[in-house]
Structures are given as C-alpha cells and as structure tokens.
Amino acid sequence: MIAEDQDGPDLRMIDGLTTYEPDRGCVDRIRARCHARMAGRKRAEAVPSHAAARYCRRILEPSLVAVVCTVFLCEVMHRALLLYGF
Amino acid sequence: MDRETELALVRRLGDGDPAAFDAVYDEYCGRLYSFLVRLSRRREVAEDLLEETWLRLVEHAGRLTPDTRLGPWLFTVARNLYFSYCRSRAVEDEKVASLLGLWSTAAVQPSPFEEAAAGELERRVERALTAVPPHYREVLLLSLAEGMTPAEMAVVCGVTPEALRQRLLRARAMLAEQLEVAKVRQRSRDLREVTV
Numbered sequence: 461m462i463a464e465d466q467d468g469p470d471l472r473m474i475d476g477l478t479t480y481e482p483d484r485g486c487v488d489r490i491r492a493r494c495h496a497r498m499a500g501r502k503r504a505e506a507v508p509s510h511a512a513a514r515y516c517r518r519i520l521e522p523s524l525v526a527v528v529c530t531v532f533l534c535e536v537m538h539r540a541l542l543l544y545g546f
Numbered sequence: 547m548d549r550e551t552e553l554a555l556v557r558r559l560g561d562g563d564p565a566a567f568d569a570v571y572d573e574y575c576g577r578l579y580s581f582l583v584r585l586s587r588r589r590e591v592a593e594d595l596l597e598e599t600w601l602r603l604v605e606h607a608g609r610l611t612p613d614t615r616l617g618p619w620l621f622t623v624a625r626n627l628y629f630s631y632c633r634s635r636a637v638e639d640e641k642v643a644s645l646l647g648l649w650s651t652a653a654v655q656p657s658p659f660e661e662a663a664a665g666e667l668e669r670r671v672e673r674a675l676t677a678v679p680p681h682y683r684e685v686l687l688l689s690l691a692e693g694m695t696p697a698e699m700a701v702v703c704g705v706t707p708e709a710l711r712q713r714l715l716r717a718r719a720m721l722a723e724q725l726e727v728a729k730v731r732q733r734s735r736d737l738r739e740v741t742v
Binding site for chain 1: 562564567568571575576577579580583592593596597600601603604605607608668671672691
C-alpha cells in the first residue's frame with residue numbers, strides 16, 4: 461500500500477492533467493440561466509405585495525368565506541326554528 | 547482565491563450580486579467540469595451536472611452561511627448530483643472511448659513534440675483513472691487534482707476523516723496498480739515493435 465506522502469511521478473501527474481473546459485456555448489448558456497434566476501429572485505424579493513397577496517390568498521380569503529358561510533347557516537337555522545315555532 | 551475574497555463573495559452572492567457569481571463561476575467552472583468529466587466519463591452528462599450544480603448555487607445563495615467554503619460546497623453538490631444520477635440511471639459502464647474523444651478539446655496547445663511526450667503519459671494516467679471505481683476516483687481527483695485537504699474531502703464525500711483516509715490510501719494503491727499494468731502493457735508493445 462502506498463503512503464500518502466510517497467506519490468510516484470505518475471500519481472503526481474494527476475495534478476498536471478489537462479483542465480477540460482466545457483464549450484463556449486455551454487458556458488454562456490449556464491451563466492445566462494443563472495443570471496436570469498438571480499434576477500428573478502431579486503425581483504421577487506423586491507416586490508413586497510407578493511407576500512401580501514400570498515397572505516390574502518392563503519389566509520384571508522378562506523377565513524372570509526368561512527365567516528359568510530357560518531352567518532348564512534345560522535340565519536337559515538334561525539328561520540327554520542322560527543318557522544316551527546321555537 | 548484567498549479566504550477574504552471568498553468570504554466577500556459568499557456575502558455578495560447572498561445579496562444576489564451577478565458580478566460575484568461571475569467571479570465564482572470563472573474560478574470554478576473549468577475545475578468542476580474537469581472533475582465531472584473524469585467522474586462521469588461522459589461529456590454530455592458532465593455538462594448537465596455542471597449546469598445543475600450552478601443552478602443549485604444560485605438557489606441556495608441566500609442561505610449560505612457566512613463562513614461557507616465555496617470550493618468544497620460546489621464539489622459536494624457536483625459529486626452528490628453525479629451519484630444521484632448514477633443511482634437513477636444505473637450507469638456504471640466503461641466509457642474509455644468517450645474519454646479519449648475529449649482530447650480534441652484540450653485547452654492547452656503544446657508543440658507537437660510536447661504533445662506526443664506528455665500526451666502519452668497523460669493518456670496512460672487518464673486510462674488508469676477511468677479504471678478506478680468512482681468512489682475512489684473522486685477522492686483521487688479531489689486530493690491530487692484539486693489539492694483539497696483530507697478534512698475538506700471528508701466533508702465533500704460525506705464520510706469521517708478516518709474513512710476518507712482509508713479510501714484515499716486504497717484509491718492510490720488502485721491507481722498505482724493500474725498504472726503499473728499500463729506500463730507493462732506498453733513495455734511488451736515496445737518489445738514487440740523492436741523484434742518485428
């Protein structure tokens with residue numbers, strides 16, 4: 461077994477192996493996609509109404525619908541009880 | 547890249563600075579690609595994984611801790627993506643031919659004599675590397691080509707430093723064995739040529 465500090469010249473060759481480069485098109489495509497993604501993230505962070513809109517959609521809307529439904533149901537029950545003389 | 551520059555880049559990446567991304571990209575793109583090409587032995591796979599690695603960096607840039615070491619972070623993502631790819635596609639076949647095809651795109655343009663001399667040795671090392679199993683090949687590449695410390699490599703590979711040390715020793719032994727086999731083959735080929 462070879463000790464860590466006893467690399468032969470061939471093993472040390474790995475250090476000097478050719479650095480492969482992806483083709484120019486690939487490099488530019490990846491860069492452009494990443495820039496676009498970063499810009500998108502920045503835009504999303506810069507618009508606070510996004511968070512407010514999300515809050516409205518997820519919390520306020522269902523709550524409002526639930527309240528209206530409950531009021532309607534109570535009124536229906538109230539009318540029904542009155543109808544039967546309670 | 548010195549540590550101070552790296553820390554500043556991490557902070558600027560978190561702020562979504564495209565110039566910081568470009569600096570990191572220029573520093574690591576070729577190194578990551580070489581690592582992925584030698585690990586996957588397929589150029590098109592390496593390109594896909596490279597793209598995914600960079601997109602992951604952009605995605606996680608805001609959540610990087612201030613003391614993140616970008617090199618190990620990127621190599622960890624790249625190797626995890628590669629092994630995920632292997633698991634999903636079950637690819638583990640020998641593709642020496644596709645690796646040899648890479649020689650036409652080598653960035654360095656040495657003289658024909660240098661090309662012949664260094665090329666033969668490099669080819670032998672590349673062939674020997676491809677014969678080493680991926681888990682051992684990755685530690686060889688990280689250690690010898692990237693110059694990472696054992697602690698950094700242990701983080702990248704997700705193993706304990708002691709396990710990493712054992713893996714590295716075995717990997718070196720495997721590579722040395724493969725190189726010896728290649729040398730013997732070359733010698734017998736030379737002898738045949740002399741006798742003919």
